[in-house]
Amino acid sequence: MKRIVIPSILYDQLRNHLLSTLDVEREAFMIAGWCDEPDLEILIRKVIPISSEDLEDEGKYGLSLKDEKKVEIIKECKNSNGCLVEAHTHPMSVDDVNFSGYDRQNLKDFVKYINIRIPNAPYCATVWGTDSVSALVWRYKQKAPEVVDELAIRGSSIRKILPSNVSKRRSQSQNNSENIVVHDRQIRAFGSAAQRTISALKVGIVGLGGIGSHVLQQLVHIGVSNLYLVDDDKVEPTNMNRLVGCHKKDIGKYKTHVVAANARSINPQIKINKKPLNLRSSEALANLKTVDIMMGCVDNEGARLIMSELASAYLIPYVDSASSVNVEKGIEAGGRVACYLPFEKACLWCSRQIDQTEASFDLASEQEKKMRIQRGYFNVPGIEASVVSLNGVISSIAVNEFLAVTTGLKKPANTRYDIIAGKLIQQKWDIDPDCVICQGCIGLGDKANIERYVISN
Numbered sequence: 001m002k003r004i005v006i007p008s009i010l011y012d013q014l015r016n017h018l019l020s021t022l023d024v025e026r027e028a029f030m031i032a033g034w035c036d037e038p039d040l041e042i043l044i045r046k047v048i049p050i051s052s053e054d055l056e057d058e059g060k061y062g063l064s065l066k067d068e069k070k071v072e073i074i075k076e077c078k079n080s081n082g083c084l085v086e087a088h089t090h091p092m093s094v095d096d097v098n099f100s101g102y103d104r105q106n107l108k109d110f111v112k113y114i115n116i117r118i119p120n121a122p123y124c125a126t127v128w129g130t131d132s133v134s135a136l137v138w139r140y141k142q143k144a145p146e147v148v149d150e151l152a153i154r155g156s157s158i159r160k161i162l163p164s165n166v167s168k169r170r171s172q173s174q175n176n177s178e179n180i181v182v183h184d185r186q187i188r189a190f191g192s193a194a195q196r197t198i199s200a201l202k203v204g205i206v207g208l209g210g211i212g213s214h215v216l217q218q219l220v221h222i223g224v225s226n227l228y229l230v231d232d233d234k235v236e237p238t239n240m241n242r243l244v245g246c247h248k249k250d251i252g253k254y255k256t257h258v259v260a261a262n263a264r265s266i267n268p269q270i271k272i273n274k275k276p277l278n279l280r281s282s283e284a285l286a287n288l289k290t291v292d293i294m295m296g297c298v299d300n301e302g303a304r305l306i307m308s309e310l311a312s313a314y315l316i317p318y319v320d321s322a323s324s325v326n327v328e329k330g331i332e333a334g335g336r337v338a339c340y341l342p343f344e345k346a347c348l349w350c351s352r353q354i355d356q357t358e359a360s361f362d363l364a365s366e367q368e369k370k371m372r373i374q375r376g377y378f379n380v381p382g383i384e385a386s387v388v389s390l391n392g393v394i395s396s397i398a399v400n401e402f403l404a405v406t407t408g409l410k411k412p413a414n415t416r417y418d419i420i421a422g423k424l425i426q427q428k429w430d431i432d433p434d435c436v437i438c439q440g441c442i443g444l445g446d447k448a449n450i451e452r453y454v455i456s457n
Contacts, residue, residue, distance in 0.1 A: 002137055002148045004085070004124065005315045006030075006044040007343040008155030017049040018089050018128050026050070027063050030085040031077050033445030034122055035314060038286055040146075042085060042124050042137065043315050045443025048073060063088060074117050081447045083121035084114060089128045096164045097129030099136065107145075111138050124148070132164040154317055155344050156412055158292060158405050159197060183223050194407035198223045201406065204291035206230040206279055206307060208255040210242035210386050211321050212297030213262075214395030217244050219295075219402065220263045226271045227263065228287050229256045232278045242388040279303050280455045289314050293405065295398060296320035299384070301355045302362025306453050308340065308348045312441040313448035315342045317405055320353070321398040325385035333387070333419040335394040336427075339401045339412045342442055350432035351414070363453065390419055397424075 006014070010030075018026045027050040035041040056064035077084050090097050099107075107125055114123045119140065126135040126148075135148035151161040180187065187195050203224050205212055208231040216227065235243060235250050235258055243255070245262030260274035277284040279298075285306075288294065294316050296307050304320060311318035323335030340347045348354045361369060361378050372378040397415050404412045414427040431438060441448045 001039040001150070002041075002146055003039070003150040003152055004032075004042045004044065004126070004135060004148055005152045005154060007315055007341075008153050008157050009343050010044055010047050011153045011155075013049075014047050014087060015128075017047070018087060019130060022089075022091055022130065025063055025089050025091060027055075027065070027086070027088040029073050030087065031080055031082040032085050032124070033081075033313070033443045033447055034083050035289055035445045039290055040122070040137065040139070041289070041314070041445065042083065042122065042148075043313075043443045043445045044085065045082070045315075046080075048076075074114075078118055081444070083123060084118060085124040085126065086110075087126045087128060093129030093132065095129065095131045097127055097132045098134045098164060099125075099127050103127065107136070111145075115141055129164075133161060134163045152292065154292070154315055155341050156405060157408060158201065158317065160200060186222060190403075190407040190409065195223060197406050199225050201292040202226040202228060202290065203402075204228045204230065204288050204294040205297060206288070206294065206303065207297035207299070208259050209233070209239065209297065209299070210388065210391040211323060211395050211398070212295075213242075213244040213246070213255075213259050214392055215295050215297055215321070215398055216259050216263060217266070218395065218399045220266045220270060222399070222403070225267065225269070228273045228291055229260065230277055230279050230284045230288065231255050232276045242386055242391055244388075278455070279306060280453050282451060282454045285310065285450055285454065288316075291316060293317045293319070293402065295402065297395075297398075300362050301358035302360075304348055304354050305359045305363070306450070308354070308437050309441050309448060310450050311340055312342055312347060312437050313444045313450060315443055317341050318347075319398050319401045320348055321394050323386070323390050323394045325387060325390065327385060331420065333390055334417045335390060336414070336416040337394060337397045337401055338414050339404070340438070341405070341412060342438065345412065345414075346429040346431045347435060347438035349437040350435035351429035393417055393419070 014028055017028055029048045030044045031046040033043040033045060054066055054069040056066055111123050122137055122139050124135060124137045126133055133151060136145035137148055138145050147166060148163055149166055151163060153159050183195050203219060205216055208229060233255050235246055235253055235255055237251055240246060246258055250258045254276040256274040256276045260272050263270050263272055288310060294307060294311060296304060296318060307318060318340040320338045326332040338348055338353050339345060373380060401412055403409045416425045416427055
C-alpha cells in the first residue's frame with residue numbers, strides 16, 4: 001500500500017489554488033514527511049502555490065518553473081527534513097486524469113535532479129482533474145515509479161480517494177445487501193456514502209478496559225469492520241463491574257481476546273487484530289501508524305503523550321477519553337473527551353490535558369520510578385473508583401466524535417461531563433504556536449522518531 005495523507009485544511013487549500021481556473025495548467029508543490037514501514041506514506045504538511053510569476057512561461061501544455069523558485073523550494077524542503085510532492089492540473093480532465101507522455105518524460109529528468117539535491121527522500125508527483133487525481137512515487141534512487149494506491153484526507157472530515165491511475169479498482173465488499181439492511185437506520189440518518197466511509201476505515205483502539213470495551217462494541221455496531229487493538233493486560237475479577245462483553249469464564253484471559261470475541265459475535269466478518277501488545281512495543285507503534293483514526297482509552301499519562309506525538313507525526317485524528325470518580329471530598333465524578341485533529345485542533349499537550357509529572361513518571365524505567373518514590377519526588381496514586389454507567393456516557397461521547405469526523409454529524413468538539421451536576425460542557429482550546437507536539441512533530445513521519453519510546457519485553 002502506497003498512499004498520500006493530507007489534512008483536509010491543506011487539501012482544500014491545494015484544490016482552491018489548482019482548480020481556480022480550468023483553462024490553463026496550474027501548479028503547486030508540497031512539503032511532506034514520510035513513513036517507510038510497514039507501508040509507504042507521504043504525509044503532507046505544507047502547500048506552496050506556484051504563481052505565474054514563478055514560471056518561465058505559462059501555457060496550456062506545460063509548465064516550466066524558474067530556477068530561483070526551484071532553489072527556494074528545495075532549500076525549504078531540506079531545512080525541514082522533508083520530501084517533495086509536485087501537483088499540476090490537466091485542463092479539461094474531469095473524472096479520469098492521468099500523466100501524459102510529456103509529463104513522464106519531464107519527470108525522469110526532474111527526479112534525478114531532486115535525488116541529488118534532496119538525498120535519501122522519496123519524490124511524489126500528482127496530476128489533478130476537476131474530479132480526479134493520479135499519483136506516482138519514486139523511492140530514493142528508484143528509476144521506475146510506483147503507483148500511489150490511495151489519497152487519504154484527514155481532519156474535520158475523513159475520506160479516501162482512489163486515484164484514477166490505479167489499474168484495478170478495489171472492491172467495496174461492505175456494500176452488500178446484508179450490511180445495507182443491518183445499517184438501514186444509520187443510512188437514513190447519515191447517508192450511504194458516510195456508511196461506506198465508516199466501513200472502509202481502519203480504527204485503532206488503545207486500552208480495552210472500562211471505556212475501551214464500550215467504545216469497541218459501539219464502533220462494531222455502527223459498522224467499523226477493521227480494528228487494531230492495543231492492550232497487554234489480562235482480565236481480573238475487579239474488571240467484571242465494567243468490562244463490556246466480559247464473563248466470569250474470561251478471568252485470566254487477555255482483554256484483547258475477550259473484546260475481540262464480543263466484536264465477532266456482532267459481526268463475524270470483522271477484521272480485527274487481537275494480539276496482546278504493550279503500546280510501547282515496536283510492533284504496536286508500527287501498526288498504529290497505519291490506522292485512519294485512533295481512539296485512546298487509557299488511564300496512563302505517558303501513553304497519552306506517546307499517542308499525541310504519534311497522531312501529530314502521522315497526521316492521524318485522535319479521540320482521547322478519560323473518566324474519574326473522586327470520593328475524598330464528597331463525590332466528584334465525570335470525565336472528558338478530547339478530539340485532536342492535526343492542523344485544526346489543539347493536541348492534548350498544548351491544551352494541558354496531559355499531566356507532565358505523571359507522564360514523566362509513566363515513561364521512566366522501573367529503576368527510575370523506584371528512586372523517585374523513595375526520594376519523595378512522586379506519590380503513587382491509589383486505586384481509583386470506576387463505574388460502568390459513567391464509562392458508558394464518556395464512551396458514547398467519544399463515538400459521537402468519531403461520527404463527527406466520518407459522517408459530518410456535527411463539528412468535532414472537546415467535551416467535559418459532570419455526572420453530579422448533570423452537565424455537558426463544551427471546551428475550546430487554542431493551538432499553542434510553540435507546542436512541542438502539534439507544532440514540533442506535525443507531519444514529520446519517521447523523522448519524529450516515535451520508536452524512542454519502545455521498551456524491550
